[in-house]
Amino acid sequence: MSAVVVVHGGAWAMPEDLAKASVDGVKAAARQGSSVLKGGGSALDAVEAAVRALEDNPVFNAGHGAVLNAEGEVELDSIIMDGRTLASGAVASVKNIANPVSLARAVMEKTSHVILACRGANLFAESIGMATVPTDELVTENERKEWDKQKNYVTGVMENFNSQWAHDTVGAVAVDSDGNVACATSTGGIRNKMVGRVGDSPIIGSGGYADNLSGAVSCTGHGESILKVTLARLILSHVEQGKSVADSSQLSLQYMGDRVRGAGGAIVVSPSGQWAATFSTERMAWAAVDQDVLWYGLHPKEKLNEKLGQ
């Protein structure tokens, strides 16, 4: 069977001036994930590589380019999960780490825990010799300006998800040629969030889930809404009951809108290579590589493609 990787750069009402850079960014990340799969890497390797590419790109709210919290600090959340064993690792509210997804993977592989938070996550990073970066290196000039402008979180979140404007999460899902699935999600959260606020991204079953028996999901959107409906797990529950990955995503996002009035998006891949990128926000930059075709989109129902290598 053919390996597939799908990535997203966040579901939100992205302003026009970020649109091109976001689409370029997700396309590059999907290519990155795909080349890992083509080189014989696992789904887990592919989602880590794709998410690292998104974290390294200051256009996206994860790693470099993250938003600032109420104290003007960067606190990052990330998860990674291996569908073979349900093994998972996550970090929550970690500071000064450029690639939280790789720290999450280390939590999964080098500890007997699943989630490490705050200072504990940083102590662990130090213990395995992971380099730290100064906050200023993670923050863009534009973010400093936006943060100064918008210091009220309540106003912010309303504007962001119920009408306009916010930076959001990145993520990737993949299936490799052995039929193993994996997911990874990473974010700086919501601008002006309270210190220690943990969103959906590092929470298993909400920001992501991967299970070789059903598929892998990475979610994005209003974190608190995603948490309330455990969106990743909800989507896979529908898949388990025989629905397609596209219908399962659509139904679950619709349910989240109806039940808790939250908007968001999700990417899903099944062990047999079915995939979907779905959202209820105005825009979500996404890209996928399936065989030799790079698919991508930004607006609802948009599904463009080009031959890989172009």
Added chain:
Amino acid sequence: MSAVVVVHGGAWAMPEDLAKASVDGVKAAARQGSSVLKGGGSALDAVEAAVRALEDNPVFNAGHGAVLNAEGEVELDSIIMDGRTLASGAVASVKNIANPVSLARAVMEKTSHVILACRGANLFAESIGMATVPTDELVTENERKEWDKQKNYVTGVMENFNSQWAHDTVGAVAVDSDGNVACATSTGGIRNKMVGRVGDSPIIGSGGYADNLSGAVSCTGHGESILKVTLARLILSHVEQGKSVADSSQLSLQYMGDRVRGAGGAIVVSPSGQWAATFSTERMAWAAVDQDVLWYGLHPKEKLNEKLGQ
């Protein structure tokens, strides 16, 4: 319809010398929750009151009586959830708080977030004037001794869940006379856990979930295993498909054992007042008040009862 409250004091291979105090403790907590319901309180009020009683009782690993982490500190996790709206609040790795469940409720009611971790949770506690207690007040003399004896987490968790010995989580679920359900879970985690380790207890869908459309669950057992299968959500998925709360619990615990070799327990209540207390460990102290009868047990299949008021 009649209101019901069910509580647990943790699923683990509890040593004989704690058995009586644990059963007495869960019975007292169930009575506490029941008297809130009888006084016209909501399911949410009842689970908070019941869990506060368990947190205040040093026999249980939550609030007073919590275990120590690798640094010899107490870091507490808790969640509360309201099945009417799916509103939820949680604190992770919070220090010096006697009743984390009440702080979790404040996160739900006074912030626009769902989870606050570590220092951020403490800053929030301070901002709402919640009293702090010194670590030494939360720790029992016995715990200090056990911690000194058992400094290796890996040995610890093996002994605890795959054969013998550990303190564990407490929790409560309730349905009130309006058919609203709620859950709450609280814990000190695993002895010698890494700093910042977050277990299943504060994680929505894993340590607990409550939804008026299906029921409320509080879980206990090996946190990392519960997280991998998002146990609370898994149980309610079975309920949604028409299975009884008892069968749903049994099936899900069996699945957790088969898939990730983890043991644990769960209490569940449905909006119509069906309830179950189920575990795959050697023992779980639990108690329930249904109409005027107090039910309780400690060993598998044990279901004792006495008239309330005795």
